[in-house]
Amino acid sequence: LLYDEHADLVDRILQATARRSGFGEADQEDFRSWALIKLLQDDCHRLSGFAGRAKFSTFLSVTVANLMKDYRNMRWGKWRPSAAARRLGEIAVHLETLVYRDRMSVEEAIDRTLSDFPGGGRRALIEILGKIPTRYRPFSVGSEALATVESPMRTDAEVLDHERSDLRDEVCGSLDDAMRSLSPEDALILKLRFWEGMKISEVAHVLKLPQKPLYRRVEQLLGTLRTSLEARGLSRSRVGELFL
Amino acid sequence: MSEDGFRDMSPQEAERLAEFLEGGLDAAERERILEELATSPDSLETVLVAAEVAAEVAADIAVDLGADLPIQAETASGESETPVVEISRWGRRSTWVGMGLVAAAVAAISLLPGETDLLVRALPTGAARSLADGWIDHAWTTLRAGSDAELPLDHAQLGFRAGVLVSDLEVASRDSVPSAHAAVLSQLQALLSGGEFIGIRAAFPTDPSVSGTALWIEVKAFFGEDASRGRGLEAIRLAALSGNSKFLSDPIVVSFARALSEDLSGEAEAGPGAGPGPGVEAADLLGESLERTEPDVRAVLTTIDRLFSVLGG
Numbered sequence: 001l002l003y004d005e006h007a008d009l010v011d012r013i014l015q016a017t018a019r020r021s022g023f024g025e026a027d028q029e030d031f032r033s034w035a036l037i038k039l040l041q042d043d044c045h046r047l048s049g050f051a052g053r054a055k056f057s058t059f060l061s062v063t064v065a066n067l068m069k070d071y072r073n074m075r076w077g078k079w080r081p082s083a084a085a086r087r088l089g090e091i092a093v094h095l096e097t098l099v100y101r102d103r104m105s106v107e108e109a110i111d112r113t114l115s116d117f118p119g120g121g122r123r124a125l126i127e128i129l130g131k132i133p134t135r136y137r138p139f140s141v142g143s144e145a146l147a148t149v150e151s152p153m154r155t156d157a158e159v160l161d162h163e164r165s166d167l168r169d170e171v172c173g174s175l176d177d178a179m180r181s182l183s184p185e186d187a188l189i190l191k192l193r194f195w196e197g198m199k200i201s202e203v204a205h206v207l208k209l210p211q212k213p214l215y216r217r218v219e220q221l222l223g224t225l226r227t228s229l230e231a232r233g234l235s236r237s238r239v240g241e242l243f244l
Numbered sequence: 245m246s247e248d249g250f251r252d253m254s255p256q257e258a259e260r261l262a263e264f265l266e267g268g269l270d271a272a273e274r275e276r277i278l279e280e281l282a283t284s285p286d287s288l289e290t291v292l293v294a295a296e297v298a299a300e301v302a303a304d305i306a307v308d309l310g311a312d313l314p315i316q317a318e319t320a321s322g323e324s325e326t327p328v329v330e331i332s333r334w335g336r337r338s339t340w341v342g343m344g345l346v347a348a349a350v351a352a353i354s355l356l357p358g359e360t361d362l363l364v365r366a367l368p369t370g371a372a373r374s375l376a377d378g379w380i381d382h383a384w385t386t387l388r389a390g391s392d393a394e395l396p397l398d399h400a401q402l403g404f405r406a407g408v409l410v411s412d413l414e415v416a417s418r419d420s421v422p423s424a425h426a427a428v429l430s431q432l433q434a435l436l437s438g439g440e441f442i443g444i445r446a447a448f449p450t451d452p453s454v455s456g457t458a459l460w461i462e463v464k465a466f467f468g469e470d471a472s473r474g475r476g477l478e479a480i481r482l483a484a485l486s487g488n489s490k491f492l493s494d495p496i497v498v499s500f501a502r503a504l505s506e507d508l509s510g511e512a513e514a515g516p517g518a519g520p521g522p523g524v525e526a527a528d529l530l531g532e533s534l535e536r537t538e539p540d541v542r543a544v545l546t547t548i549d550r551l552f553s554v555l556g557g
Binding site: 005009020049058068080087101110115119121124127128166188201202211 | 252253254255256258259261265266267268275278279280281282283285287288289290291292293294296297299300301302399404439440442443461465466468479506507509510512528533555
């Protein structure tokens with residue numbers, strides 16, 4: 001009965017969520033069917049628990065968004081595309097996944113994407129990559145694995161890469177520490193702005209904050225982060241080495 | 245845990261996040277959610293996707309309401325019949341004939357997430373009675389010409405122009421003028437010819453009677469606020485060109501202009517060489533022109549021209 005009453009709204013929300021998932025067309029359709037079954041299961045228990053403290057459409061949007069995340073984890077494991085990539089669509093999510101999850105080089109990722117999505121251009125894909133926030137996920141490699149890749153005759157370039165990798169770990173670790181020292185709201189503002197690639201106006205909407213003072217607040221927070229990183233011995237020029 | 249091995253989100257948790265998105269939690273509870281979002285990428289993603297979807301669905305409702313905006317509800321005798329629309333918590337709506345649709349729509353819209361976007365979504369539906377002379381004559385051609393031909397448009401300028409053209413397309417569709425529809429579509433094709441716009445081009449409506457809503461969703465998703473600005477300003481320009489002062493003094497339109505002024509002012513403060521730029525001054529002037537008892541149409545058109553140059557490149 002509950003579903004019948006809101007069938008149209010449910011359908012709208014399933015469609016809108018699927019479109020934002022970054023899935024291909026077939027997977028979007030599959031997700032919509034899967035999620036609908038989940039909503040109908042057990043006498044619609046996911047819906048019938050609604051107590052009326054929020055709007056039903058917002059409640060349903062949260063429920064379906066969570067199902068979308070579950071569906072993706074079930075299909076492809078725990079990998080989360082950035083909000084910016086999701087907004088840019090399936091090709092951007094594909095490209096981001098190849099570069100940041102599968103750790104392909106940019107060239108390889110572009111070649112693969114061009115073959116998976118014929119019709120686009122190399123330059124367009126580079127532009128898309130430019131719009132996706134840079135991610136760095138530190139990962140640990142066991143000493144055995146290191147022994148197998150470590151060459152006693154390393155080239156200068158390899159030494160440089162290794163040093164840069166150490167510096168990147170140090171910067172990321174310090175950045176994590178600095179972010180943890182911020183209030184949850186401040187940390188979230190920076191995450192949404194720089195990790196998720198959202199505009200200030202979008203951050204303001206999601207967090208229900210007035211937009212105008214947010215510009216200044218972000219500037220101040222960046223200043224705080226800079227001070228915090230400098231206190232850990234990371235100067236602007238040192239961090240700049242990562243981008244050489 | 246669900247049978248798939250994932251932790252199911254309980255309806256209570258989902259409703260708590262929904263309340264957060266609507267700004268309905270008390271300070272302590274909001275802080276708890278902020279903490280969760282700052283440390284849990286999964287929860288953060290759920291909230292971000294839900295925020296976008298809730299705004300889109302609410303905007304669809306606003307567009308449905310827009311179909312009944314006073315401009316289109318005018319009777320043959322010129323008298324307005326303005327239905328009042330109420331949206332219930334459960335998404336159903338009932339309609340009465342009476343006064344004050346716009347105020348009700350604004351009140352309903354203002355309770356929903358993504359206010360600015362919703363206003364922009366609702367704008368073009370009531371902008372122009374018909375396509376007045378000069379409706380397609382923008383301050384710029386779609387592509388740069390003459391000595392500027394080699395200067396590429398940046399992302400924001402492209403988004404702004406795309407938003408403008410989507411408004412044009414919507415009005416052309418509503419008025420069922422195939423030649424105008426084809427002209428706008430051709431400008432959009434030229435503007436968004438790059439490979440990165442494949443998704444947007446797939447949403448181009450080839451049938452002149454099909455509204456541009458699906459296209460707008462794609463354009464907005466790609467370009468964000470820049471497209472919204474173009475779309476909203478073009479709706480106001482079209483209304484001014486057709487002498488639709490009722491639309492121009494609509495609270496939705498006035499609040500759009502005010503929000504634009506505030507946004508531009510915030511961006512100017514945060515940007516290099518802080519201080520109000522020409523965009524801020526023009527947006528302020530636009531707001532003032534609209535807020536007069538009788539909107540100053542000439543001033544509106546002049547300031548919008550200025551804003552087109554500043555924002556559209």
